[in-house]
Amino acid sequence: AQSVTQLDSQVPVFEEAPVELRCNYSSSVSVYLFWYVQYPNQGLQLLLKYLSGSTLVKGINGFEAEFNKSQTSFHLRKPSVHISDTAEYFCAVSPVISGGGADGLTFGKGTHLIIQP
């Protein structure tokens, strides 16, 4: 079984400042890692994912994340945020299964990013 901990339920940041949203996971097997964003009253949109290879992953909207296997972390960062980045951000994992895998995602409880003008 897997578990995901998002260390901050809410992160207020001033516009154009950098931000880091923290995510730690626990799993007895290798996992794929994901960050999703949910804008108000909308579904979830994939920001980025780590499957293998380079531990620094770049996603959409200027976001990036770094996989740290020893610390079991997958923190999300953006060097300069905009008002439009206000949203809920979810970290998620799924187990690595040969052939792509069928298991669903295990989500963290989410971090609400609030951009202040």
Add this chain to the structure above:
Amino acid sequence: NAGVTQTPKFQVLKTGQSMTLQCAQDMNHEYMSWYRQDPGMGLRLIHYSVGAGITDQGEVPNGYNVSRSTTEDFPLRLLSAAPSQTSVYFCASKHREVSGYTFGSGTRLTVV
């Protein structure tokens, strides 16, 4: 290409009523799943399917039934709605060989 389509977008039910939440995808994805989202809880897996005719339970399956008669459709049935099932429900799908699901826009269900 519509992606993952969920209907209805909003629904109010009385306790004990039954209903079906519809989910359809036009991407020929083998895998489909249902999640519920509750405040402060993130998303939790209800049921999932790896192909037509095959379904399995997720983390919170009680009170919900699913079936997968076609690749495109994966309906979620509430046989006797309870207030604890008030939530936002998301359907998601993906290809077998691809990691990362595509989500629908959700159904907001209120049980009174």
